Amino acid sequence: MRTLVFATHNRKKLAELVELAGPLGLEVVPASSFPGLEPPEEDGATFADNAAKKARHTARFTGLPALADDSGLEVEALQGAPGVHSARFAGPGARDANNNAKLLTLLADVPAAARGARFVCTMALADPAGPLGEAVHLTTGTCAGEILTAPRGQGGFGYDPLFFVASEGLTFAELPSAAKHRLSHRGHAMRAMIAFLSTYALS
Numbered sequence: 001m002r003t004l005v006f007a008t009h010n011r012k013k014l015a016e017l018v019e020l021a022g023p024l025g026l027e028v029v030p031a032s033s034f035p036g037l038e039p040p041e042e043d044g045a046t047f048a049d050n051a052a053k054k055a056r057h058t059a060r061f062t063g064l065p066a067l068a069d070d071s072g073l074e075v076e077a078l079q080g081a082p083g084v085h086s087a088r089f090a091g092p093g094a095r096d097a098n099n100n101a102k103l104l105t106l107l108a109d110v111p112a113a114a115r116g117a118r119f120v121c122t123m124a125l126a127d128p129a130g131p132l133g134e135a136v137h138l139t140t141g142t143c144a145g146e147i148l149t150a151p152r153g154q155g156g157f158g159y160d161p162l163f164f165v166a167s168e169g170l171t172f173a174e175l176p177s178a179a180k181h182r183l184s185h186r187g188h189a190m191r192a193m194i195a196f197l198s199t200y201a202l203s
């Protein structure tokens, strides 16, 4: 069985990736299985830059093919912020609750009709010993929603309790995980990556 390393240090993101990758039929190994593998600095201007950096860094360290996910929330009233800075929106070491509190503060005066947002996920596959060589394969998924004025729900992670999906009448944190996977930026990006991997000979 082929092995693929998931280049993430975010436990809840990892859990979603593992569920979504079920159809791949690959042995999936988390980055935490490799002592000394530290995350690289995420200083890219785009999700693609950061995803490619994480995937390449992990593949180089482990000698195995690696899949990275760079994702975040783009809020219309904030001109696309927090975007690539979503994980540390409230500053270095910020936790989900700090980031959500900052978002609510910044949107305090924004009316319901102007609270549109979308999640974006770009995945990068690096496989330097395989046909990709120095290239990475990128896929992207998005999901549109609205930012509520108070959190709702206990599931998911990150901004999920504030992210309302009108078609479901629920936030990502209220949806069962299978429904989040069907709708989410990460679900769309992973299904596109699975389609690519179905035609690709991983090293």
Ligand code: ITT
Residues within 6 Å of the ligand: 007, 008, 009, 010, 013, 039, 042, 054, 069, 070, 071, 072, 073, 086, 087, 099, 119, 156, 157, 158, 159, 160, 172, 184, 186
């Ligand atoms: P890795 O880089 O190690 O994968 P990270 O948490 O730093 O972990 P990112 O740089 O991709 O990951 O930042 C993603 C942030 O965007 C994440 O920490 C959340 O704040 C937010 N985010 C991404 N996907 C999300 C989702 O499905 N639900 C809620 N928030 C999400």
